[in-house]
Amino acid sequence: MKMKISRARLTPVVLASAIIITIIIVTAVFADYIAPHSPYETSLSQRLTPPFWQEGGSLAYPLGTDLVGRDILSRLIYGARASIIVAVATILLAGTIGLVIGLISGYSGGLVDAVLMRIADAVLTFPLILLAILLVIVLGPSFINVIIAIAFMLWARYARVVRGEVISLKERDFVTLAKIAGCSTTRILSRHLFPNVQNPLMVLMTLQVGWVIVVEATLSFLGAGVPPPAPAWGSMVAEGRNYLTQAWWVTGMPGLAIILTVLSFNMIGDWIRDILDPRLRQV
Amino acid sequence: MTKSGREILKVSNLKTYFFTRSGIVKAVDGVSFSLREGETVGLVGESGCGKSMTALSILRLVPQPAGRIVEGKILLDGENLLEKSEREMRKIRGKKISMILQDPMSSLNPVYTVGDQVGETIRIHQKLKGARLVTKIKEALHLVRIPSPEVRMRDYPHQMSGGMRQRVIGAIALSCQPRVLIADEPTTSLDVTIQAQYLTLLKEVQQAMNVSIIFITHDFSVVARMCDVVLVMYAGKIVESARVRELFNNPIHPYTIALLRSVPRLEAKIEKLSAINGQPPPLLNPPDGCRFVPRCPESITSCQHTDPPMVAVGQNHHVSCWRVKQL
Numbered sequence: 001m002k003m004k005i006s007r008a009r010l011t012p013v014v015l016a017s018a019i020i021i022t023i024i025i026v027t028a029v030f031a032d033y034i035a036p037h038s039p040y041e042t043s044l045s046q047r048l049t050p051p052f053w054q055e056g057g058s059l060a061y062p063l064g065t066d067l068v069g070r071d072i073l074s075r076l077i078y079g080a081r082a083s084i085i086v087a088v089a090t091i092l093l094a095g096t097i098g099l100v101i102g103l104i105s106g107y108s109g110g111l112v113d114a115v116l117m118r119i120a121d122a123v124l125t126f127p128l129i130l131l132a133i134l135l136v137i138v139l140g141p142s143f144i145n146v147i148i149a150i151a152f153m154l155w156a157r158y159a160r161v162v163r164g165e166v167i168s169l170k171e172r173d174f175v176t177l178a179k180i181a182g183c184s185t186t187r188i189l190s191r192h193l194f195p196n197v198q199n200p201l202m203v204l205m206t207l208q209v210g211w212v213i214v215v216e217a218t219l220s221f222l223g224a225g226v227p228p229p230a231p232a233w234g235s236m237v238a239e240g241r242n243y244l245t246q247a248w249w250v251t252g253m254p255g256l257a258i259i260l261t262v263l264s265f266n267m268i269g270d271w272i273r274d275i276l277d278p279r280l281r282q283v
Numbered sequence: 284m285t286k287s288g289r290e291i292l293k294v295s296n297l298k299t300y301f302f303t304r305s306g307i308v309k310a311v312d313g314v315s316f317s318l319r320e321g322e323t324v325g326l327v328g329e330s331g332c333g334k335s336m337t338a339l340s341i342l343r344l345v346p347q348p349a350g351r352i353v354e355g356k357i358l359l360d361g362e363n364l365l366e367k368s369e370r371e372m373r374k375i376r377g378k379k380i381s382m383i384l385q386d387p388m389s390s391l392n393p394v395y396t397v398g399d400q401v402g403e404t405i406r407i408h409q410k411l412k413g414a415r416l417v418t419k420i421k422e423a424l425h426l427v428r429i430p431s432p433e434v435r436m437r438d439y440p441h442q443m444s445g446g447m448r449q450r451v452i453g454a455i456a457l458s459c460q461p462r463v464l465i466a467d468e469p470t471t472s473l474d475v476t477i478q479a480q481y482l483t484l485l486k487e488v489q490q491a492m493n494v495s496i497i498f499i500t501h502d503f504s505v506v507a508r509m510c511d512v513v514l515v516m517y518a519g520k521i522v523e524s525a526r527v528r529e530l531f532n533n534p535i536h537p538y539t540i541a542l543l544r545s546v547p548r549l550e551a552k553i554e555k556l557s558a559i560n561g562q563p564p565p566l567l568n569p570p571d572g573c574r575f576v577p578r579c580p581e582s583i584t585s586c587q588h589t590d591p592p593m594v595a596v597g598q599n600h601h602v603s604c605w606r607v608k609q610l
């Protein structure tokens with residue numbers, strides 16, 4: 001809440017993370033104007049050009065080129081688009097499902113709660129990557145299916161957190177008073193309980209952006225993610241791994257992009273958590 | 284106070300049981316009383332004797348799924364609330380019957396301004412919007428004497444003191460001019476000075492709106508101040524009911540006598556306050572017979588066998604005790 005903001009200080013690390021995220025989002029949104037090349041444009045004569053600061057590199061390809069001579073910087077920029085869209089869409093989808101199921105489960109209790117939570121438990125016990133690969137194989141690899149697959153594994157965490165909050169909130173007098181005032185169940189859930197579970201939900205959502213990016217990259221790395229030739233960081237890492245000794249940048253650059261992005265999102269996530277609710281440190 | 288208002292609420296033989304794994308808990312076990320227009324009925328008893336459950340039963344808000352109203356009638360203006368659908372009940376709650384809870388600290392939703400929360404009830408029941416809603420909110424806050432309501436309505440609950448919040452809750456409860464207000468220990472968690480103010484306020488508002496109040500408390504000084512009729516509850520049953528003067532002057536049930544003796548008084552020279560020995564009986568599978576027997580100084584063996592009926596001992600004075608003639 002408002003009065004707690006001063007507690008979470010804006011450290012240089014947080015500031016740096018915010019700048020990195022801003023750059024990534026801006027470049028992803030305006031990729032068409034910023035990227036020096038098309039991400040698909042091949043140029044076999046320029047294949048495996050090193051980054052500009054290494055011998056043989058050129059400023060035309062600042063971060064070098066890959067096996068078929070595509071500009072790595074441009075592919076990274078377009079890849080950021082995929083990563084961010086997948087991350088945001090997945091989290092929103094999983095967050096919404098988790099919120100609704102958590103609210104219903106926590107508020108109704110009894111059999112409904114038991115059934116919903118056992119389903120959530122079952123989802124949580126699956127090895128995540130395995131489940132995601134399985135889903136993508138069943139659904140077929142596409143942008144939307146990657147989002148569905150990751151969201152499918154993710155909603156259970158949100159549902160559990162929301163349910164826990166709801167269970168402690170629903171015994172509070174203001175909920176009883178809302179019933180006394182003549183509120184319907186839908187109204188109590190949406191107007192009285194939802195705003196009170198917003199904060200923990202937001203914290204969990206921001207903390208998981210980085211994680212979703214890693215999962216998406218892993219799926220792409222394994223060939224079950226965003227289908228090629230569309231640029232995705234994970235598949236870029238995979239493409240260069242046989243040439244690591246000769247051309248480190250083909251794998252190294254997307255790897256670095258993943259690390260920086262995930263780290264930045266996690267830092268921001270921690271910071272938002274400290275603002276919204278310092279009690280949630282263990283989430 | 285007028286004593287001749289017509290009957291608004293009539294509760295008869297209300298039984299609310301909780302069906303738990305270890306057995307049936309008879310939280311409310313055959314409670315009957317009636318409430319007249321503009322009248323205040325006090326519901327007095329120890330913690331856990333079923334006072335609050337009686338109140339929640341009237342609103343049909345007994346905790347589900349364990350709790351259930353198994354028998355009885357609750358007539359509001361002649362209509363039986365127990366035959367209403369949930370949808371119909373929602374139109375009654377907050378509009379015809381509303382309630383003030385004990386703890387002002389947790390009774391308001393921390394994420395909305397108090398104006399929003401007062402407005403919610405009005406919006407639900409009167410379907411008002413915009414400027415007319417704001418006017419109504421101000422009126423409601425003004426009614427409970429919140430200074431400069433147009434400013435305070437934008438406050439969040441944490442910006443208000445306990446007494447203020449309890450007034451806001453009063454404003455919410457009274458915003459739709461209910462016929463019946465249930466006040467469940469509204470002053471227990473307030474400072475003594477604020478308590479007195481709040482009670483005075485309730486009295487004044489009651490007179491202005493002619494609302495009937497069911498006042499739940501364990502405090503006899505509050506009863507003396509607020510109520511016209513007192514119902515003494517013990518272990519889910521009403522053991523004695525009378526007009527307030529009559530009860531204070533001529534208590535008959537041993538439990539009422541014991542309760543009154545445990546309250547300090549200035550005029551009576553009692554050296555030691557007497558506590559009531561023992562604990563209230565468990566409401567889980569209660570024994571046959573009078574439930575006060577284990578703690579009763581007057582009990583005889585026959586008290587243990589059958590439950591004593593309510594008998595009239597005077598005008599509007601009823602007692603449920605086998606030894607009523609001897610006492």
